[in-house]
Amino acid sequence: MSDANGYTEAQLQIQRMVREFSRKEVAPGAEERDRESRFDYELYRRLGGLGLPGMLLPEQFAGSDTDALSFCLALEEMSRVDMSLALTMWVGIQGAQSMAHGTDEQIAAWRGKYIEPTARGEMVSAGAITEPDAGSDTAALKTRAVADGDEWVINGSKIFISNAGLEHCGFAMVLCRTDEGYGIIIVPTGTPGYTMGPPLRKMGLRSSDTRELSFDDCRVPALNLLGGRGSGREAIITGGFYITRLYLGSQAIGVAAECLDLSLAYAKRRIAFKRPIARFEYVQGMLVEMALEVELGRLLRDKACRMHDAHQYYAKEAAMTKLFCTEMAKRAADHAVQVFGGAGYMDETPVSRYYRDIRAATIAEGTSEVQKYIIAREMGCFQDGG
């Protein structure tokens, strides 16, 4: 049995559970956490108790082996009330997700130390990819890992890195230039030579942690190259750069859907010129555009997720989802502030937080411009001939 969206019974159950938990347990403190730029560790442990960080991990790693669409529905619901928390979660599980695809030797070393604690919500990881002079342009990457006996020696710096400064961050996945080209190397928190800067001050997403990291002759075991020696590049490709675009797209859908619901309710009760402002056509135009784009975003996201879950190639669909959903959510948050008027500009309503939070979404995980490039590339624009 499924609903009009084609979601399965299990997907609907997950969606409802996360919706209820988010409304009752996450929403009440979201504004305060944002104001104080504070991450709530106890709340994250509760997410772990429900099994949310372990959703995508196989059962043998204390996970529940759900599909990507289920996880995206969960992210959407959580992002409706707290985009920072949902971001911390999906970024925080990426390390364990990648480790679960490691070699037998790596899994044996990491299972009890990193993978299962992540599934239980006791640990998160950081993804250290971006550098001051290299974001999506990985060719400009400067952080270098050099093999020295049975160790890697890492030197370089990373910027805008989520989660690294959290107390329960166990390790960073550091994208490095290696003698094989590129590789992701696991650097445990506390490794000598691995230092982090103070929390960066941000426009939004303030209750998520963002910092600058530096690696100065930082030594880790040779085992720590994801995928193992000779497979570092392959591990990056299979590690899921595409799927994170669906995660961020799902967050954007959640923000847009909440902006729509809040705006519609407000427009129906806010009286101007003796009638609710929802009766005015210009206001209706904004509400209709939001409703339409939320629906369209879900259709794109659901298709891309289903392609991922069916092990199909979906680079174009992932880029389309990320591009459309984050851009439309930015518009939706802008409309929401407009519908709320002066109240929307004040921090007394959540829409001002959504407006600030969503702004990062068209930049992170590849800017909108990079997504357009990917779509053009996948369409064959760079190949000559008919």
Next chain:
Amino acid sequence: MPHIICLAKQVPDPETPASQFRVDEAAKRVIPAPGIQPVPSQFDTIGVEGALRIKDKIPDTTITILSLGPDSSRDTIKHCLAMGADEGVHINDPAVNEADHWATAEVLAAAIQKLAPYDLIIAGRQAVDWDMGVVGSTIAEILGVPVITIGKDVQYENGVVRVERVLMDGFETVEAPTPCVVTVSNELGEPRYPQLRQIMLAARKEVKAWTVSDLGIPTPQNRTKLEALFVPETKVETEFIDGDTPQEKAEKLAGRLREAKLI
């Protein structure tokens, strides 16, 4: 090995915005709000929570979820299974989709007898759609077993159920031999959230689907007749009380309230 049967009804989402609540007065039916999924009645999930607390103490307890309703009610059963219940039974028969409380109780009682032996039947104090609050007690009447209503704490041990009840002016604790029907109230506490792993396990569990003919009873007839169904009109009028001083305004306000027989 105790066997608890929990009754669970699917209802329109009580969080549905009032502006989307519509009734078809001619058909005397509530029109489902478009795009809003029905949900398990909250008192019933509290009943499942009560049963799970017994199972937490007596792990070999079996909890069976019993629901009467259309196809979509299967989702309510799955929700309760995901909370931690063991088995689900769905009575899905168009002949009783419009059953009143008595016909509902007759069908559920017959299903409970088919599921015998049982020790406890737990239901919410009322469903949150019609708020009748009589199905649990009517089932006890049909089965000829004791009923304890509006419980906030349910303990089971050696064939005796001990329930702390909510009264208008306090609480009382009563005991009854089992089998017995207990209805529970929100004072019992929040129902637990289904865990991901349980949701995935529940998705794989079979739900038994029965019709009235599987229960060995004739289709029960409704004993109540719905005369009319409508959304009452509410009228709000605002009157400003004028006066030169606060005292004068207060005196005039008191006079108006007295005229309206409000004080």
